[in-house]
Amino acid sequence: MVVKIRLARFGRTNSPFYNIVVAHARTARNSRPLEVIGTYDPIPKKDPYDTTGRLHKDIKLDTTRAKYWIGVGAHPTETVWRLLSMVGILPPKHRPGAPSTTAPKGQANEA
Incomplete structure (x- = not known):
């Protein structure tokens, strides 16, 4: 049976x-x-120790268990993939609507 890493809503x-x-x-x-x-x-909440006043979203994760479950074949959902890539466990996934970092076709680097 397929195992997934996903979010369960509370609150x-x-x-x-x-x-x-x-x-x-x-x-x-x-x-x-x-x-x-x-x-x-x-x-988003304000970090009391951050002097810049930036807001942050709180992610607490047991990285060793997350790596274990990914290693044994658990499939993360899109949202969990994004969270795991923010933590550094998975590489960022290409999103279709995201702006690309490469130059457009007509503008080649001429050196």
Whole structure:
């Protein structure tokens, strides 16, 4: 059976909070997972130790367990793939709507 790394929503209305869980692909979103490997809080908060005043989203993850589950074949969802790439576990995935970093076809570097 296929195992997925995905988000399970908790929290209140308009105040989401997610657990990053490992679960069978065909189970319900909030059913009992095989393992909870982290949490994700998408509501930006100000870091009291940051002097620049930037807001950040809180991601707490057990990296060793995430690497283990990916190593044994668990498939992360698109959102979890993005979170794992932010942490540095997976490479960033190409997104179709993202701007490219290469020059357009007509403008070649002439040296």
